[in-house]
Amino acid sequence: MKTHRALLHVRLPRPVSLFSAAAFAFIAGCADSEVVDPLAPASPCAAMLDQCLVDQKICVEGAKGPRCEVCPEGWYATKAGACESIGGSAMAHDFADFTVKGGEEIKGLCQSWTLNNPEELWVNAVELTQDVVSHHSNWTFVPSNQFDGPDGVWPCSERNYSQFEAALYGGVLYAQSTQASHEVQKFPSGAAVRVMPYARIIGDVHLLNTTSADITGHAKLSIYTLPEEEVKVKLAPFHLDYHGLDIPAHATSRFVGECALKDEFPSNEMKMDLYYILPHTHSMASRFFVEVMGGPLDGTSLLNIEGFNAEARGRQYDPPVSLLGATGLRFACEYTNPRSENVGWGFGDQEMCELLGFAAMPIAFESRISTAEPAGQDGDTKVFKGACDTVAFFWDQNKPGGPTPP
Known part of the structure; x- marks a missing residue:
């Protein structure tokens, strides 16, 4: 059965470009148009570069040996191990300060930024910097007359805000990696998300x-846009x-979702070029992986991340991965639960297993597994599966904007 559901969930994870501030010394003297020289293959960093890139960092050699380090604000880590300027035209917004009391957890807050953009924007990158203990946040955009009201911080329920409805009115912009203080979601050159004229950005934090x-x-959000003539690929979210997580107590377990997607596409062909994936779990997770399902690439790994460390863990695909000929996607999360009680899907001390992705495709979709049925054992790991229910809809790249301000 197909039903409408929230296109993101409410917390946040994040994507695959790399970032930070500790690398200023490493790039000192470089002009904005310059690229930090890649690491020499024989350097001590060569062996740990892949480990750094998983967390969107570069490797820097110091007196105590090599270490992973984030790139400064406005830069991202390339797969060659260099900090490179994000590029494009930047628009930034600083949200108001907010106080979170010791031990406090706050859900259901929204933050908005009305862009007042008379023309459509083509967003190639999003950068988030925050020091307000944001566990996660999901960001959408809508015409400015939707969820209307003053910008700032407000209860989402006050304006009946819904992530799914926001995605239908407008689109999905970005999702923050769990607890990330600085993150860059960077698409390959020429790929972008369209934001309609006179739009409002809303973050559910x-x-x-x-x-x-x-x-x-407070949080600072920056978007980096391309001129329309430079846009070669228009992206849609999934x-x-x-x-349906039900993580057994005192056990290691794996929850596998196998989502058949081919028949959701026009002509029953999975015309989907993958550009970005951002995984999201909480601290109990020991592994997250995504694979191609069906077709000539069946079983091909798209993402395989070990452990949890509250770093930026989105991945950019450059060149993109064509999934034509595949029948769907398989994803899974592994957990080791030391507690005496089972753990389910949820906030606080509960868990999650989900991903946000962007692809060049004619549709957008959400797939959800709502049950956890025993599916055998893999060594000491208990395996669970459930039926995957998908909601798919045509993705309109020409949605109308908001009204012209008076």
Whole structure:
């Protein structure tokens, strides 16, 4: 049965470009148009570069040996191990300061930024910097007359905000990796998400202060746009969610979602070029992986991440991966639960297993698994599966914008 569901969930994970501030010394003296020289193959960093890139970092050699380091604001880590300027035309917005009390968890807050853009925008990258203990956040965009009201921080319920409805009115912009303080979602050159004229960006945020002290901070969101003539690929979003988690106590387990997608596409062909994936779990997860399902690439790994560390873990695909001939996507999360009780899907001390992706395709879709049925054992790992229910719809790249301001 096909039903409408939230296209993202409410917390946040994030994507695959790399970022930071500690690398200023590494790139000192470079002009904005310059690229930091890639690491020499024989350098001590060569062996740990892949490990750094998983967290969107570069490897830097120091007196105590090589270490992973984020790129400064406005830069991202390339797969060659260099910090490179994000490029494009930047628009930035600093949201107001907010205080989260010691031990406090806050859900259901929204933040908005009305762009007042008279022309459509083609977003090639999104950068988030935050020091307000944002556990995760999901960002959409809508015409400015939707979910209307003053910008700033407001209860989502006050305007009946819905992520799914926002995606239908407008689209999906970005999702923050769990607890990431700085992250860049960077698409390959020429690929972009269209934002209609006179749009409003809305973030649904989840705040979690695990310390005993009050913390005051804010978020800064930047978008980097391309001129329309430079846009070669128009992207659409998709979301996979294993919502039926029931992680057994005192055990290692794997929850596998196998989502048949081919028949959701026009002509029953999976014309989908993959450009970006952002996984999302909480701290109990020990592994997250995504594979191609069916066709000549069946079983091909698209993403395989070990452990959890609250870093930026989105992945860019350059060149993109063509999934033509495949029948769907398979994704899974593994957990080791030391507790005496089972753990389900949810906030706080519960878990999640989901991903946000962007692809060149004629549709957008959300797939959800709502049950966890025993499916055997893989060594000491208990395996669970469930039926995958998909909602797919045509993705309109020409949605109308909001009204012209008076």
